[in-house]
Amino acid sequence: MIRRRRREDPVPQEHHDLTHVTPGTVGTPATGGGSALVARAGRSNRTVWVMAIIAVLCLALGLLAGRLVKSPAQIAAESAPPEAGPITIAVERQELSSDVVVRGDALYDGAVSVTVETADLGGPAVVTGAVPQVGDTVEPGSVLLEVTGRPVIALPGELPVYRSLRAGVSGPDVTQLQEALGSLDLDAGNSGTYDAATAAAVAELFTRAGYPAPEADEAARDELAMAQESVTAAEQSLAAAESDLRQAQSGPADSERLSLQGAVNSAQRDLDEARACWAAPAEQSTDPETGQTLTLERSCPRVADLEDAVRIAVAARDEALAAPDVSAQQEMRDAAATALAEARSALEEARLGVLTPLPAGEVAYLADLPRRVDEVAVSRGSAVSGEVLRVSGVTLQIVASVSESDFDLIQEGATATLSTGDLELPATVVQLSRDGSGILPQESGSGSDSGDGFEEFDDGFGGGSSVPTGPTVVLHPDDLTEDQRSQLAGSNVRVTIPVSSTAGEVLTVPVAALTAGPGGESRIEVMRDGAQAPELVEVTTGLAADGYVEVASSVSPLQEGDLVVVGVGGSGDDGDSSQEDDGVQDADGSGR
Template sequence: MTRRDARVFDELLPAGDAEASTDPVAGAAPDPAVETAALSRVQGWRRVFRTNRVLWIIAAAAVVSLVAGLLVGRFVLSPADAASLTDPPAPGLITVAMERGILSNDVTIRGDVGYADSVEVTIDTAALGGPAVVTGSVPEPGATLTPLSVALEVAGRPVIVLPGDLPAYRTLVYGLTGPDVVQFKEAMRQVGIDAGDPASDRFDETAAAAVTALYTQIGYPAPAADPGAADAVRAAQEGVSAAEQALAAARADLGQAAGGASAVEIRAADNAVNSAQRALDVRRGQPPGDPAEVPAWQAELSDLQDALELRQLERRQLDAAPDTSGQRGAVEAANRQLADARDGLARARDQALPALPAGEVLYLGDLPRRVDAVNVARGQVLQGAAMIVSGATITVTGSAAPADAALLTVGGEATFELPDGTPHRAVISALTPGPTQGDRWEIALQPDELTTEQAMQLQGSNVRVSLPVGATAGEVLFAPLAALTAGPGGEARVEVVEGDPRDGADAVTRLVAVETGLAAGGSVEIVSADGALSEGDLVVVGR
């Protein structure tokens, strides 16, 4: 640059800049072209600085930040970097404190919570002979049906709830046999009514008497006897009377033909026979209402029969020697007719015994039951299903593998959590094997009583159920299985830390021989022979 160029440059710069400039060539003459070029360059740089001032400020700030970051990264260390530059701590013992509590081995399953399956209740009204009008005892939804409940009243007659799984498909009358008779007798036994031997499948006099007792207990009259049966009884009674008269006439003829005894003796003997016969007939016609009195009644009939046969023997002894075979044949025939008439009367009376109509009994399993919906109202004609019922109590149903199910028993306890997390007790009510070998078993559990709110919250949920299959009798001392080591003689032992486990190899420890009990959940019951262990002692599980 010439002296002139320098001078022009100094004139164009601000005052502060001009003072900072130098003049290397003193006394040189200025060059106009150089001055013009220098002036253009200076104005261009000034324009660049003036129009991009913000950009230059940002760039300067970035440079300053970069320099500051480099300095901070050089002199500030993270905790991990600081730890890497320090020496590792001395190794210590890994210990666990011994605890006291109850150990339990559990089978864990998932269970669905809900009521028993819903059932549509239908009632057989075919035997009514008229419209099945509902006349009363209509339950409200939510009501509970128990044994001897009246589920409904149809045409003035009750529909009685009894325990059982087989539907009532026919009216039970005297002399019938079958599984429905066995079910009725078993149901009567469960409600405290004697219906005879439950192992017998015959509907006999005792079962018929139980029908009367059943209706008396619920406050309804027993079903009326068939009018035809009552007519048959009256006709049979008339037949017995006619046969008795025929026998008396035949005996009178025989007495006259025999002539061996006086008319007075024969008449007295006949009167004795007739009196004994009437006593027997009268007692036969008075069967006891209480089943417990039947044996005594039968014994009395036997005594009266013996007395009759004795009178008949005495009467026969009065017969004289003359040929009276014809008259005796007539007497024997009259006796057979009388016996047949009496048998007919007994059959007619049996057929007139109380019966149990199919439409007046409702067998339901798993009682009690809850009424979910009612499809009829008082005054309506019953058509189709009368109501829908389900189990009245909450049940929990799950499944388990055969190996786990084999460890369980009916009546065993279980626990599951309520919606608020509180443990709740349940009891195993049924264990049902799978359809084929190897299939999972179905497990039914009956929870302890739940509040209405709890039942509503649990309904339809799936819960985790724990079923203990082995537990200590009470609280025991236990430690992790990893704390056990074997001694030189094969005995089990644990290493107890006396000092600070952080001392590592220098820590003071002692070996204690122990006996082990139940193992569950990674822990094992510990018993020391000399009581040298207690809750809170630190035992070594690793180094």
């Protein structure tokens, strides 16, 4: 067991005599035991310093705790609300504008798919020419694409192609074609029947597009040749029948007629001579033997016989000169004329049959041209099957749904502002629809009602957009650059439509500054300079917008910079006493 030395135990002599100092030396140990005593003294000094530092730290912590720890009474005094006072804001001069602010979708109107009829081709339908690019514009009369060397021309119209058109057919599709050609300044007529004028206009349409006009099939051309031959033969038959009829109608020759008339004249002369002979006195002579007067016997022809001869000659002449019976010749002539008319009618029909047709696969009708190509489903060399293109209107428009109350405030032609990201553009209201009808015309079956007042609609960008079916506003952005168009298309934008304005800067106060008087009049409290209490001033208000109201007039003078009371502060109320910092001051004029 180790026994500790008591403090009062005497220290050995050698420990008391720590050093031995001789002249010329300082602190030189006198012996080996003196060195140990010096080390022990150094450790003792460090302990003193450590204890001093700890004491200072404890003092500092005590002072800090004294500041942080408060008595309940002190806490209650410090948390008590300050004395209540009015909160004021300065009267401002500014222009007020009441706006309708909604969200709208930027869409190209009326996205539709384009298909090509290939049933009449009789072979593979292959794209042989250049195809349009996304963003290209489809104009009326332009070529959408080329299939098997033939163009597919875009024409304005809503009725889809369902048959090829050729001369003689009629119907609503022919009427639509004639109207479409007329819109391109091609005179196709308006008969509703595919006639020569329509065919000529179709031929000119293809010429403008840079392609030969479609031709009739070989059977139609053969029919035309046969009809032409039939007309030639019928014309020859009619000429022969007419010659026979003329010959039959002409009667005897002139020599024969003269001969017959001469016979009548001769018979008449003979009759006249016979009658004269019988009428002359009888000749007498004296008989030489007896001396008697004798009457000689007449030798005149018999008058009766000569009269018969005259009648016979006249009858022969009349019979020869009478109109001949040409009924048979007339029948032959009439039959030949009828055959010729039929042949000519068949020729006209055959000629119509070879007029320029319009194959079903060489035209596509699109409503509201021009349009914009949104999607191309084919490429050069690919086979055509189903949809080849998807197009929409070239007009980028903003479609926004509004409330019934806001709808009644908006008018067509109103200006608006479109905002999306850093882009801010002017726009114009071009269409209003209370039930959403007439907005974004679309092909049948391309939209579906979602049941929430919106219709899911292909927006032309490969996705869907909600098209409102309630009160709807359509806006057109003003002149756009291509970059702006690209940034705006397909986005949802903020639409601000001013519906009323003060048309200049006016005195305004916060709406919160208004109170109602006993008679319903509007009043404000004005804190005048140096006043201890606000002055109650009756005012006439105007337009209210953005939390401010126009002061049209006031009973007491009111000017920009005057302070009006908008509330009471310092009451401990956590409700509406907070105000924005912009221009808001306390009653003493200091900022809060």
